[in-house]
């Protein structure tokens with residue numbers, strides 16, 4: 001396996017900037033996930049690494065070798081697509097062996113590699129079947145097998161799970177993660193699904209409109225988002241946002257929104273005292289908005305009055321939609337928390353879990 005490096009990579013289609021100045025260092029054996037909404041440039045980035053798309057500018061390295069001008073077949077990487085397109089008239093064995101035959105790999109070597117891949121993927125009993133005799137999940141595994149037998153320097157995967165139903169997707173996600181560990185593979189994986197990114201990635205690259213927003217571990221992306229876009233793209237339900245102002249009151253730094261104030265904790269005051277007077281957006285995740293009377297009474301500085309809009313019982317918890325001024329704030333409450341619609345309740349924020357973003361640039365204030 002090998003590292004993959006992108007340096008100042010650009011791709012323009014006419015006047016569309018599909019990818020703008022992307023710099024990435026994918027370490028050997030890393031599982032790096034490119035995450036972002038549809039159209040943000042994920043596939044284009046992957047296709048440039050594969051050599052299927054020319055760069056408008058910049059360079060790409062696989063290991064120490066610059067490959068920007070190298071033909072796709074000579075880059076020694078394997079790509080797995082969403083549409084795995086197996087050859088319908090070939091058996092599972094033949095589908096996996098085909099690429100190696102084309103490369104004139106000796107037959108015993110082909111047999112060894114196909115058998116090994118089939119073992120890893122649990123396809124051993126299916127080698128004589130045709131694709132139409134397989135389930136969707138099995139077909140996807142054959143597509144992975146086809147990539148594995150190549151013993152490539154790196155795997156490129158473009159939304160490989162999105163054609164599977166929800167249950168199978170979860171199962172295959174776990175398998176892929178195991179496969180990564182077992183093969184010690186370098187994987188560049190594209191998805192618009194934040195759960196896939198959070199569960200599989202050693203690091204996540206969040207993209208928007210062709211521009212990298214943040215490169216970080218799942219923990220870093222979730223707990224220290226660099227801007228409002230990253231903050232709201234990752235996490236379900238999404239992070240709550242409240243527009244307001246930072247104000248100084250005595251020695252304290254307050255956040256003022258819709259006629260109410262909360263006192264920000266000392267750690268935020270130390271960081272943000274320069275920002276007093278600024279218009280900001282406060283961010284707080286639903287699990288950090290508390291409704292239990294214990295938490296609320298213990299945190300008088302961080303209380304807010306809110307009107308109950310909807311209570312959604314989820315079984316293990318209740319999702320509570322609250323109105324604060326014109327904004328809806330979602331709170332995850334325990335399943336024994338009840339209130340009537342229209343009730344005015346007091347919630348309290350977890351001060352250690354607050355985020356503040358500049359109202360103009362939407363960048364996190366740190």
Ligand SMILES: Nc1ncnc2c1ncn2[C@@H]1O[C@H](COP(=O)(O)OP(=O)(O)O)[C@@H](O)[C@H]1O
Pocket residue numbers: 013016017018036037038039040041042043044045
């Ligand atoms: N061959 C092409 N010709 C013109 N525009 C393209 C082409 N391929 C992609 N694009 C545009 O580039 C942008 C990024 O596309 P893509 O990389 O497919 O996004 P993603 O995979 O994140 O959904 C989109 O605006 C898309 O319409």
Ligand SMILES: [Mg+2]
Pocket residue numbers: 042043044
């Ligand atoms: Mg795509």
